[in-house]
Amino acid sequence: MLRPLRLLSVLAALAPALAPHALTAQRGIAPVASARPMVDTTALTRLSLRNVGPANMMGRSTDIEGVPGNPNLVYVGTAAGGAWKTTNAGTTWSPLFDRQSTLAIGDLALEPGNPQVIYVGTGEGNVRNSVSFGRGVFKSTDGGTSWTNIGLTDTRHIARVMVHPTERQTVFVCAVGHMAGPNAERGVFVSRDGGTSWTKTLYTDDRHGCADLDIDPVNPNIVYAAMWQFDRKQWTFRSGSEQGGIHKSIDGGRTWKKLGGGLPALIGRIGVKVAPSSPNTVYAILESRKEGYVWRSDDHGETWRRVSDDAKTICRGYYYSDLRVDPVDADRVYAIACNLSVSIDGGRTFRTISQRIHGDHHGLWIDPTDPARVWQVNDGGIAVSHDRAETWRFPNQFVLAQFYQLHADNREPFYFLGGGLQDNGNWVGPSRTRDPLGILVDDWNLISYGDGYYQVTHPDDPDYYVTDAQGGMVFRTRMQTREQEDISPQPRRNDGGPVNQLQYRFNWNAPVVASPHDGKTLYFGAQVLFKSTDFGGTWTAISGDLTKNDTTRHGWAGGPAMLEATTAEFYNTIYSVAESPAQAGLLWVGTDDGLVQLTRDGGRTWARVDARIPGVGPEAVVSHIEASRRAPCTAYVTFERKFMDDLKPYAFRTTDCGATWTSLAGNLPEGAYLQVLREDPKNPNVLYAGTEIGLYVSVTGGGDWFRLGGNLPAVPVHEVLVHGRENDLIVATHGRGAWILDDASVIQELAAAAAKPAYLFGMRTATRFATKMNKGSLGDDLFRGPNPAYGAIIRYYLKAAPAAGTPSKLEIVDETGRVIRTYAKIPTAAGINTTAWDLAHEASRPRRAPAADVALGDDGEGSFGGGGGPRALPGRYTVRLTIGTQVLEQPVTVRVDPTARTTPEGLSAQFDLAMQLRDLVSQANDTLRALDARKGELEARRRAAEALPNQEGAAVVKSLTMELAEVDTLITTLTKPANYPYWSEGPRVTERLGGLQRNVDAGHFPPTAPQQALSRELATELKQALDRVQKFLGRYLTM
Template identity: 30%
Template sequence: MSTSRTYLALALLAAMPVAVQAQVEEQREAGFDVRREWMEQLRAYPFGEYTQNPVYAARAAAFGAPARAASGAASSVQVAPWRSVGPFGFQTSGFYGSSPNADGGRIRTIAIHPTNPSIVYAGSASGGVWRTTNGGATWTPLTDNQCSLNTGSIAIDPVNPNIVYVGTGEPAQSNGCGLLRSFDGGTSWTEINGAGVLAPVNGSQNTRAYRIRVAPSLAGTQNTSVVLYAANNGLHRSTNSGSAWSTVLTGFVTDVEFDPANDNIVWAARAGTGTTANGVYRSTDRGATWLQVYATGTTVQRISLAVSPITPNSVWAVEVVSSRMDKLVRLDGASATPTVLTAQGVYGGQSRLDFGTQGTYDLVLEVDPQDANTVILGGSRMYRSRNGGQSFSLIAYDLHVDWHAFEYAPSDPNVIVGGCDGGVHASYDRGNSWVSRNTNISVTQFYPGIAVHPTIPDFIAGGLQDNSSLWGFGSGFWTMSAPSGDGGWNAFSPTNSNVFWTTSYGTGFIVRVTRNPLGTSISQVQRGFTSTDRKAFLSPMIIDPLNSATLYYATYRLWRTVNEGAQWGILTGDLTRGTGTITSLAVSPVDSRIIWVGTSDGNVQLSQDAGATFTVVSSTLPNRAVTDIAPDAAVPGRAVISHSGTGTGHVYATDDFGVTWANLTGSLPDIPFNAVVMVPGTSRIFAAADVGIYESTDNGASWSAANQGFPNARVLDLVYQAATGNLYASTYGRGLWATTIVAGASVLRGDVNADGAVNAFDASLAQQALVGVLPASAPNPMPRADANCNGVLDSGDVLSILQFAVGAAAPTLCVGKQQ
């Protein structure tokens, strides 16, 4: 039975005003563990943990879904192939970014070709493996359709560099599917789970790869090489180039290294709180058997190792305790005689410039291959020692924080390539100076809550993992809209499309952004509030689609402003079941009095009186986290919602304000679903999941996959741009994507004002639309302005229209044709 709650909204609004903060203060990213727990808890609820491996569960379900093909086969309905819209590098400002160098998404691992330093493989956190053959000028994605894009480690065979090994599952963050192996330099891959050793066969075990190493003396073959694989479920060994595996050291193994002079000698690190087995292990038979030679305390959380050819039979080890760098030691000889290195300079200065407190997440240790006195140590920041580790000084201080990878080129140690939360960066003078290599590599991790400009194609604002909130234009210019650490929800004003709003993980961090329509400059003003409310990692924030002065912000209750953030007040009491947070929020585009709320603990509540009262309407819905609510653009009582978790339905619809619900899940796979969109004026619904995007053309009666050209990435949001017919998807690891929903009727291409002729005035309108100054009275520019039929509005369309107007258009172009 539904219940009602009444709140003194106006009184509360008047009683709790919050003054505007004129200056936008920079925020550091949230703790990585908070981010991970938020994502996992949404999928786990109502259970204690999400034990089913999401990669395997999603993959198995997707293969069984209607019309789904792993290679990205076309949907049976009219959806154009998906295209990546970046960002392909972006500008950030503030203390933690790399400006004027371009930043990118999180890079976890780097591998450099043994003889050609221009060939580099970069493994991203959840965007797969990429390769460059020109030193980072351009990149190519290699694993978009593989079983997992979560990447932990890459190893190139030192003798035959066409053999590449990839360990999936990101350390400290996300699960993988085992090993990916290529014999042709990454063109094709074989998935290997080692009969359950490297990855589960039943979805009950979580695996993350920390390091892969190949024994040099036996390298170069496809069937007899010795390969070692360090992971959170042990150290695993293969003697046939990765085809079969056995576990040779149990526990949480965080690193492994062959001795550079004698690969019979191998070092491994075992960590994990509460056990005396922690420490450094040594093998004298290429990893077949092991002996603990150095014991750490029972509180060590992670250990990273480094070796150098200049000092054979020695290993450096850095220990992390309480997420801080606790000790740096060098172990020498067969007895592993320890020398404690003081590592002065890593802590003790400015906290914003020190090693940090995320050592289980970001940790790098390397020794120069030609100078054992040069030691590299990285955490939040990167440091270099010139005296063997006794003291350190900061390097790469003007680059993004949180370092995960640092590799010397085997053939030229002057060349270094590193990976951090800001992407790929390279040095060509042994670390003295650095340049960005984030050109066309698109591995950003977008959160839910992206916003799309009402009319300009590919103009998007969104929040990212550790790269603040960004705004930009597809493959073009992208920059930061607010220095928010982890960016949050965004929204465009419905009355002034040059104004948009952005948020952060911090409670009440809300910024109003005004864009100069003739350029790329913006002005910002903080329009938020402070609160200690229980909230999700990212709180939903939306704008009333019919009233640009009214915005809503959600914790476990709703906050509202009616004057564009000049004052905020509490609108409701607790809308959850008592312990959850609000995870989805929507105002009807038909009637502003209709407000929908979904929570992490399965509640759906509805107000039909602008928030004065709310009614629980979820009594017949699954007890799972509610991830999205899409109200109908024409029918006030209709809405579609999505649920996370497994074991129940995932997409439901109501036509009567939630009195009854229809389960639309049908043949959709049993995996977490994260977003839904209804296409106005049609019977089409799109639903996005941890794997794949699905479409219904009959209001949810049946579904087919809509994944042509789309990567195997987790999709967290969908937004439909009615003016262009574009559908946008944000992924957690492969950036933003767009597809054009093909209209049934053709249009005269180039006839922007729809007057039946293509002339110079149309070119002017297309140009105005391109820069965002199209008059409000003008018709929607797309798809008419797409004069070259490439699915986007760009400068080529303006040129094509002008050429057609003077009779010089190439006949192969679609301008002037009905298409």
């Protein structure tokens, strides 16, 4: 439906996103550079992107906290998507953390008895290869509306936060610390003043952190904490030591002693939980390869016995090692691991209870007032049970998808986008739909399973895909038939052992990319580069080993507590591949051990070109290579060194095939290490940097950066694309799914706009297509990715808001110079303003004059045939913006949906009849307006006659009353009275004309013979009615 023009929501102003409070005040992370970019980016504060999904499987979540006895209020923490809240038991959810400097949540804690007070420990405690760091502890006292950072900013990863059950100002933080290097701010911290100050009370050394913590609910002076040594590198990790273990405090966390009592000496990650109904019973789950997993104490932790060595309770020790105890049954224990399992015999035996929800579980909350109500979080989002975890509901109403990579095709009329997600396979979905409801869960489809990564579509068949998953698994899938082939050059499954057992070494995130010169030619990286010219049917190695091939790093990962064999630590592999769009056969390769290799002859000869890249330390990952479209020897390369405890950004450009390199990192802040850097296809001075803390843009060729905020939070960005046909900026985040900025002209032309007092941005081709709701009434518990506004998106820049009363309008002009649509009311705020033309001519003249015609807001509410005038024919139009004496123009082309079955002759016939019907409605409304005026005049005269004394005006009143009745009869001949019940009266000629216009204009078809006949019938009926009105209006006035 048509709605008045609205400005884009003012969500997160760009300048505040760059301000020091957003990214500073961290020990160990440098503040954001204070230098402002050369272009005033405050113009972009109202820019908004569309979050299009997918929400089907949501994404990795880390903690969930409910309120005892209140089933409506629940809080969720996520790995990289922020914190969320529901106040209606999961029907709808609201983000709470989008304005903060990090969206990585380790743990949540609510103040007992006051769920408005929330503590958030940031930085996920599950320190996998794709984990996001945090910035300490945050506190809210208003249910998550506002937040304050209350310290511990160098902890980076926090496993647990707990509030004392009775002393509510006492807060415990269990900090893992840095994932990939030593640091002091780790262990157990206690605040006795609600987070104003902190004391580190349990600390082993700068390599041991805290894995878990729990408080005895009956005697809160008893606190248990698990200390854990962990260190991750690209090729391995270390988990476990004899110095870690379970510690106990009996004085509220002031002093601690290490517990033994039969526990193993060498332990990795530990989960420890007190049985609330019997606090002398304490359970522990240990990452311990040979000495059992589930342990139990019945004397407050003084002595322990092994109760289970069931492998499903632990699965991957460093990633899970967690459990919960039922609040009323000390023998009912939930083990949180790959599967969720339960024991009802004190931990001796376990059965799986998570068959119908996603695996890889990370948290669980049980309502102590109703233990049947269980909320749970996993790699696929959240789930709720009302029968003690026997059956589950999956409330997937918001987007947490963690894209590793993203691809967009060119299908018509709307391109599809998709890619691989962390532990959720490879998905594809539309950039918009024909349904006014928007993009729904059912619009996205799964292509292949696993930890999904790259996606490529066949150039001749957009439903034919090549996708890959962890460690070199690659598939070719026909979506129409659901046939899927394993086309890997190494079909042996690549997990279950070290990489030195395999011929080829594929990265966890192995690149498979299409040639820009031939979409059927693919490149696939192991330690050698493979090439296929038949869309993956056959592969040929076109290089030798392009890595450092350090064989000392090809053995088992993990240890000493448990080994790991998931392919996540496969090393000396190709991580990035790019073929120059400007020259076929010129290929760039980047490796996970820091090498950049180049061939100019399609792979026959290779040369290292990284020797002169300045300032990058050892063991860097070449996270991305971007080959310029404009010059064969121009390329961009990015590095990241998070596995070496280095969070600095590294970005470089070469224009001479790697002979020399220039740093582009400029004012990118520490913490903004790059996953991708893209050169804009239309303006080479515009660069897009996908970083760990959001999307950064340079409009000056690099070095000078600003974070593109608006409604896009500081979420990790793993891919950025500009669509070749639609010019959309597509952003793939690792925590909040895919986002689209419709028409990137506003970024591409920003530098030019900023130099002008007013600027009208160029516009992409607008597509006229039919819309139709086809999902019915679905309620509120669903995800709705917004469609863009229907028609031509119009953006313009104003350096300053014009003075009040300054004439301002938008006009649409056809090729003959005729104005076909005027918007007399438009937004005129300083900065970027966004609106849309819905591809309609002026509507029929209304019965009651509106204040002004207003443009359509950029909110997806427009639709085809939606109550405006007839749709514009395909062709070239001009958008004319007038602000005072300034007049700006830009062309816009309108095309018809290429998939629609239509002809120019049919469209012309449709348009002609729609315009005729519009004009007939205008005539009817003109006549109704005249009758309304006569009626008002007669009513005024009657009131005057009724006011005369002694019934002097009685005769006149009677005459006027009769005349008013005649006016009402004429009005109801033309239109149905507004106060009649909907189905009590049929439509009159005006409504029937309007309805016929909408039906004629609803598709791309010529009018049918019955429609043409009805139009003639209605025209005759209207003429007869107008003749009667004319006769009435021509009569002598009564008084």
